[in-house]
Amino acid sequence: MIYPQFPLDFYFGTATSAYQIEGAWDEEGKGPSIWDTFAHTPGKIHAGETGDIACNTYHDYQTDIDIMAKLGLNAYRFSVAWTRVLPQGKGAINQKGLDYYNRLVDALLDKGITPFLTLFHWDMPQALQDKFGGFARRETAGYFADYAELVVKSLGDRVKHWITLNEPWEHAALGYLLGEHAPGKRNPWTYLKVAHHQLLGHGLAVQRIKSQYPDAQVGITLSLMPIFPETSSEKDREAAIIGDQFMNSFFLDAVFKGKYPEPLWSRTKFFHPKVLPGDMETISHPFDFLGVNYYSRAFFHHAWYVPFLKIWSAANLSAEKEFVKDGVQYTSMGWEVYPRGMYDVLMLIKNEYDNPLIYITENGAAYTDIVENSHVHDPLRQKYLEQHTAEVAKAIRDGANVKGYFIWTLIDNFEWATGFSKRFGLVYVDYATQERIIKDSGYWVRELIKSQEN
Ligand code: FCB
Numbered sequence: 001m002i003y004p005q006f007p008l009d010f011y012f013g014t015a016t017s018a019y020q021i022e023g024a025w026d027e028e029g030k031g032p033s034i035w036d037t038f039a040h041t042p043g044k045i046h047a048g049e050t051g052d053i054a055c056n057t058y059h060d061y062q063t064d065i066d067i068m069a070k071l072g073l074n075a076y077r078f079s080v081a082w083t084r085v086l087p088q089g090k091g092a093i094n095q096k097g098l099d100y101y102n103r104l105v106d107a108l109l110d111k112g113i114t115p116f117l118t119l120f121h122w123d124m125p126q127a128l129q130d131k132f133g134g135f136a137r138r139e140t141a142g143y144f145a146d147y148a149e150l151v152v153k154s155l156g157d158r159v160k161h162w163i164t165l166n167e168p169w170e171h172a173a174l175g176y177l178l179g180e181h182a183p184g185k186r187n188p189w190t191y192l193k194v195a196h197h198q199l200l201g202h203g204l205a206v207q208r209i210k211s212q213y214p215d216a217q218v219g220i221t222l223s224l225m226p227i228f229p230e231t232s233s234e235k236d237r238e239a240a241i242i243g244d245q246f247m248n249s250f251f252l253d254a255v256f257k258g259k260y261p262e263p264l265w266s267r268t269k270f271f272h273p274k275v276l277p278g279d280m281e282t283i284s285h286p287f288d289f290l291g292v293n294y295y296s297r298a299f300f301h302h303a304w305y306v307p308f309l310k311i312w313s314a315a316n317l318s319a320e321k322e323f324v325k326d327g328v329q330y331t332s333m334g335w336e337v338y339p340r341g342m343y344d345v346l347m348l349i350k351n352e353y354d355n356p357l358i359y360i361t362e363n364g365a366a367y368t369d370i371v372e373n374s375h376v377h378d379p380l381r382q383k384y385l386e387q388h389t390a391e392v393a394k395a396i397r398d399g400a401n402v403k404g405y406f407i408w409t410l411i412d413n414f415e416w417a418t419g420f421s422k423r424f425g426l427v428y429v430d431y432a433t434q435e436r437i438i439k440d441s442g443y444w445v446r447e448l449i450k451s452q453e454n
Contacts (some may be wrong), residue, residue: 003451004393011404013075017121024058029094031087033123038182046152072449079121089125157215193273203282221291235302243300257272258284291361296335337412339387346395364408366422
């Protein structure tokens with residue numbers, strides 16, 4: 001097999017997030033987050049599942065770090081649970097929480113694995129939700145920056161790669177507009193506030209991290225999706241332009257150019273947050289890299305009832321398992337496999353935003369695994385990774401400044417509203433026993449990495 005080749009100093013990693021793997025939701029002083037509350041609310045999560053125990057990594061991270069080392073991975077992206085270190089989101093510190101992340105970082109470094117630390121992967125402290133509505137109010141941006149400073153003071157001597165936010169679009173849209181994620185709101189009036197205040201929190205955190213450790217590399221992770229019109233009608237094409245601004249350039253333009261895109265911004269003026277003088281400068285404070293999460297593309301069509309936003313076509317979201325339609329493969333999330341989009345997204349960033357340093361902070365797929373005598377076969381996941389890594393390599397050849405590729409995800413884990421029903425891991429988890437089995441795709445990744453040394 002021919003493996004794509006990457007630059008010498010390339011990071012090959014996997015990504016996870018605290019709520020999806022740690023468990024120990026109320027242990028050793030951790031405060032509740034909105035995901036604890038949401039998952040404990042009947043009817044919100046597939047089969048009533050929760051992240052209470054998840055993959056138990058709070059109690060045992062070493063097993064998984066040993067697996068990373070075995071696969072030859074040289075980087076790991078994880079997130080800190082805000083309420084593990086600040087149970088109320090601000091104020092009193094929980095030293096045991098900080099100790100945990102210190103041990104985790106040391107264990108990674110011990111195996112030569114570079115930590116990439118995400119500060120906010122959606123688990124807003126419940127106390128800040130109750131008091132301010134989470135990022136619906138700007139105070140939370142300030143508390144987020146304080147939290148960032150606390151974590152960087154504790155880990156910044158060893159952690160050199162920092163990601164402020166994970167996918168602010170998803171947190172704002174799924175959490176406050178569609179209600180499918182915590183905190184489960186459906187309120188068009190808060191959506192833009194949450195988006196703006198997250199970005200403000202990002203800009204403030206960049207400055208605070210840099211002021212502690214000027215050599216820290218700081219970035220933000222955005223989910224980027226090429227957007228297409230559902231038909232070639234003019235109205236659908238217009239919907240696709242607005243849809244692209246809504247999901248992609250709202251965040252890209254804000255952090256790189258210090259502005260929100262038109263016509264989206266003017267068309268949504270009744271919903272605007274207060275943008276104070278200086279906000280856009282804070283949001284676009286220079287930072288070191290863009291984290292790109294890429295999974296699939298989306299189609300938009302015109303809808304009269306939300307004339308400024310339109311609705312993205314969610315036809316396949318109720319998929320039970322992977323399927324093929326019109327010759328196109330869909331994953332068990334109902335997401336179209338569209339490898340070309342990876343290349344397009346990387347080239348768009350290169351061309352439109354001055355060729356910034358990029359780490360692909362998530363890419364991967366959920367499929368039904370075939371478990372057979374302690375072996376796990378997942379040919380479709382391997383194929384997905386083969387196709388997407390090829391596109392990444394091509395974009396690099398064409399000038400995109402990509403320096404790392406993180407697969408979502410290391411181990412099967414709690415996939416938000418779909419609970420444990422969707423498996424994205426390179427490593428299979430038997431949730432009854434917490435046993436791990438490396439899937440065929442995991443061994444493929446090991447070979448990909450090995451091939452780089454030749
Ligand atoms: C991304 C999230 C990540 C995981 C993958 C499948 O949107 O950042 O936590 O759920 O999707």
